[in-house]
Amino acid sequence: MFSRHIKDLASYTMAGPTFITAEEEYKKDSRLKEEDIEKLRVWLTTQPDLPQNISDERLLMYIHCSNFDLNKAKEVCERDWLLRMKHPDLLAELDPCTPEQDNIWKLGEFWIAPETTKEGYRVCYAGLHDPNPSKYNFLEAMKAAIMVMWADYVSRGICPGFIFVLNAKGTSFGHALKASISTIRAFLSYAQEGNPINMKAVHIINVSYVVDKLMILTRPLIGKELYNIIKLHSGDMQSFFDVVPKNVLPAELGGTAGSSEELRSKYYII
Structure with missing residues (x-):
């Protein structure tokens, strides 16, 4: 629900x-x-x-x-x-109440922290709730992420900037095989050219071999401006914690914003 x-x-x-x-x-x-x-x-x-x-x-x-x-x-x-x-x-056929969206919300975690950084930036988080790739639909996941952003626009309006935290834990080649190049290209085009926000940073955490390969494959689709703000984190996470404060992170990552489940439930209620 x-x-x-x-x-x-x-x-x-x-x-x-x-x-x-x-x-x-x-x-x-x-x-x-x-x-x-x-x-x-x-x-x-x-x-x-x-x-x-x-x-x-x-x-x-x-x-x-x-x-x-x-x-x-x-x-x-x-x-x-x-x-x-x-x-x-x-970008136009967005209905959060379809069976496909209901399924993707059971598999993924998409939320924006209620608190902001000291600069006033909002933090958008995306990760896997259920890592089973057989149930995963990449297009529906991208639509869910866009709808979360638009829900934030509706309720809170403009802000100085956004930081994106993408948790790659559980990501496998099975997930990568579900992603079509056309959908990736469309999503990245919108993120870089049409989405009316100031994107300050993209942090990809728990980076694995799979993510490294995906970054190589998608590099031609990523403009210089976006590429320069993407930061990859694996192993020692101190570099991540140095720039993303605890008040906007879930308890699972050592933060104080509440559990990831609590933050997720602000958008999707099981």
């Missing part, structure tokens, strides 16, 4: 968040201005391939992640929607 935020995504309009308001977002940063929203709306009228009903909150995300450069915000907006149209199976 899905928790409120994930269930709400079943009726969530693709135009953007509806729970946090633009007025609340303006209070977070004085550089967010209503007149910039109006400028983007005027620009949208000249873009027949883009929807005209994008919410103010979503437009503010484009502006914020572009460091308040309206030209860059337009580029992110355009890429966001063009990628959704190009890859509807990954």
Whole structure:
């Protein structure tokens, strides 16, 4: 059974968040201005391939992640929607209440820590709850991760940046064989070009031989900017703990944010 935020995504309009308001977002940063929203709306009228009903909150995300450069915000907006149209199976056909999603949530752990780092960054965690690759569906796992991000947009809006923690424990070649190159390419394209966030770091922990091989295979699909913030951790984890504080980590990793099961249950309730 899905928790409120994930269930709400079943009726969530693709135009953007509806729970946090633009007025609340303006209070977070004085550089967010209503007149910039109006400028983007005027620009949208000249873009027949883009929807005209994008919410103010979503437009503010484009502006914020572009460091308040309206030209860059337009580029992110355009890429966001063009990628959704190009890859509807990954980015447009999102229903958290399907049997396939119910299954993937029983196999995986996807959550965003309720606390932030001292810089205000939010930490997104993904890992395996059940490592059996025979039940695994890579496309559904990527869709679940995207829906968790969008649920966070809905409930909390913009923030200075995101840190991603990917726990590779239990990952095998069986999982790798379930991943199609087309889905990997689509997901990485969206992560790097269309997702309106500031990605600060990607930490892959419990790295194994399998992960090393996957990194080699996907390297041509990873741009320089993303590649430079990916950090691999195996064996001694001190380098990881030096940069990711305990208040955003689960108890299983020595953190104080609660158990991974408790954090997972905020999105999925068994």
